[in-house]
Amino acid sequence: MGKEPTSMQKYLAELLGTFMLVWIGPGAGVVAGMLGVKGLADVLAIALAFGIAVAAAIHVVGKISGCHINPAVTIALASRGRFPWKDVFPYICFQLAGAVIASLLFVACLGSQASTSFGLGATTLNSGAGVTIPMGMIGEAIGTFFLMFTIMGVAVDSRAPGGWAGWIIGMVVAGIIITLGPMTGASINPARTFGPYVGNLIFGGPCPWDQFILVYCVAPILGAIIAVFVYDYIAQPDKGK
Amino acid sequence: MKCYVCEKSGNATEAIAVCIVCGMALCKDHLVRADIDMWEGGYPFPPSKLKKKLPRILCKECYDALITQR
Ligand SMILES: [Zn+2]
Ligand SMILES: [Zn+2]
Numbered sequence: 001m002g003k004e005p006t007s008m009q010k011y012l013a014e015l016l017g018t019f020m021l022v023w024i025g026p027g028a029g030v031v032a033g034m035l036g037v038k039g040l041a042d043v044l045a046i047a048l049a050f051g052i053a054v055a056a057a058i059h060v061v062g063k064i065s066g067c068h069i070n071p072a073v074t075i076a077l078a079s080r081g082r083f084p085w086k087d088v089f090p091y092i093c094f095q096l097a098g099a100v101i102a103s104l105l106f107v108a109c110l111g112s113q114a115s116t117s118f119g120l121g122a123t124t125l126n127s128g129a130g131v132t133i134p135m136g137m138i139g140e141a142i143g144t145f146f147l148m149f150t151i152m153g154v155a156v157d158s159r160a161p162g163g164w165a166g167w168i169i170g171m172v173v174a175g176i177i178i179t180l181g182p183m184t185g186a187s188i189n190p191a192r193t194f195g196p197y198v199g200n201l202i203f204g205g206p207c208p209w210d211q212f213i214l215v216y217c218v219a220p221i222l223g224a225i226i227a228v229f230v231y232d233y234i235a236q237p238d239k240g241k
Numbered sequence: 242m243k244c245y246v247c248e249k250s251g252n253a254t255e256a257i258a259v260c261i262v263c264g265m266a267l268c269k270d271h272l273v274r275a276d277i278d279m280w281e282g283g284y285p286f287p288p289s290k291l292k293k294k295l296p297r298i299l300c301k302e303c304y305d306a307l308i309t310q311r
Contacts, residue, residue: 004290010287058284062284062285066282066284066285066286066287067284067285068285073285077285082286083286165284165285
C-alpha cells in the first residue's frame with residue numbers, strides 16, 4: 001500500500017516545487033511591472049501570487065519531498081537533526097535548478113524584455129529608500145525567521161492541527177512580502193533570488209551578486225536556523241519526525 | 242462468541258477474533274489478517290515507511306471491499 005519516494009523522486013519534487021514558486025511569484029513581479037502597476041497594488045499582487053504558489057506547492061509536493069523549496073528551510077531543518085545532512089546538498093542543487101528553469105522559461109514566455117526591462121522579478125535592495133546591505137540582512141533574517149517560525153509551529157510541531165500548513169504558510173509568506181518587499185524585495189529564500197539572477201546574467205537584467213551572498217543567502221539561512229532553535233526552546237515540541 | 246460465517250452454515254465454531262470493520266466474530270478459518278504499513282513524515286518531512294506494520298483482522302467480505310478490489 002504505497003511506496004516510499006526514491007531519492008530522485010524527492011529531488012525532482014523539490015525542483016518542480018521551486019520551479020512553480022519562482023515562475024509564479026517573481027513572474028508576478030514581472031507582469032506587474034509590465035502592466036505599470038505600482039505601489040501597494042504591485043506589492044499585494046506579488047505577495048498574493050507567492051502565497052498561492054507556496055500553499056499549492058506544499059499540498060502537491062509536501063507529501064513527496066517535504067516541499068522545502070528553499071535552501072534556508074532545508075538547512076534549518078538539518079541544523080537540529082530533523083533532516084539528514086546527506087540530502088541537504090542535493091536538495092539545494094535541485095531547488096536552485098528549479099528556480100533557474102523557472103526564470104529561463106519565463107523569458108521563453110515573454111522574451112528578453114522580462115529580464116532587461118523587469119529584471120525577472122529579482123530581489124534587490126531598495127537603495128533609493130536608503131536600504132544598505134546590513135539593513136537588508138537584518139530584514140531578510142527577520143522575514144525568514146517568521147517563515148521558519150511559522151513552519152515550526154504549524155507543521156513540524158506534532159501538536160499543530162492537521163491540514164492547515166499550506167494555507168497558513170502561504171499567507172505568512174504573503175504577509176512578509178507585503179512588509180519586507182519594499183525594503184529588500186523580500187526574498188526569504190536563496191533559490192528564489194538565484195533563479196532570476198542567473199536569468200538576468202544571461203539576458204542582461206540586474207544581478208548584483210555582492211548583495212546575493214550576504215543579504216539573500218547568509219541572512220535567510222541564519223534567520224531560519226535561529227527560528228528553529230527559538231521555537232524548540234519556547235515550545236518544546238517532540239522531535240517532529 | 243461463535244463464528245458468524247460458520248454459524249450461517251450450521252456449525253457452531255468458537256470465534257477467536259472480530260473483524261475491525263463490521264464487527265463480525267470469526268474463527269481461525271474465516272479471519273483474514275492484513276498488515277497495514279505505518280508511515281512517518283508528511284510536510285515538511287519526506288514520508289518514510291516504518292519497519293513494523295500494524296496488524297488488522299478483517300472478515301473476507303471487508304477484506305475484499307477494502308483491499309482486494311483496489
Ligand atoms: Zn468460521
Ligand atoms: Zn467485516
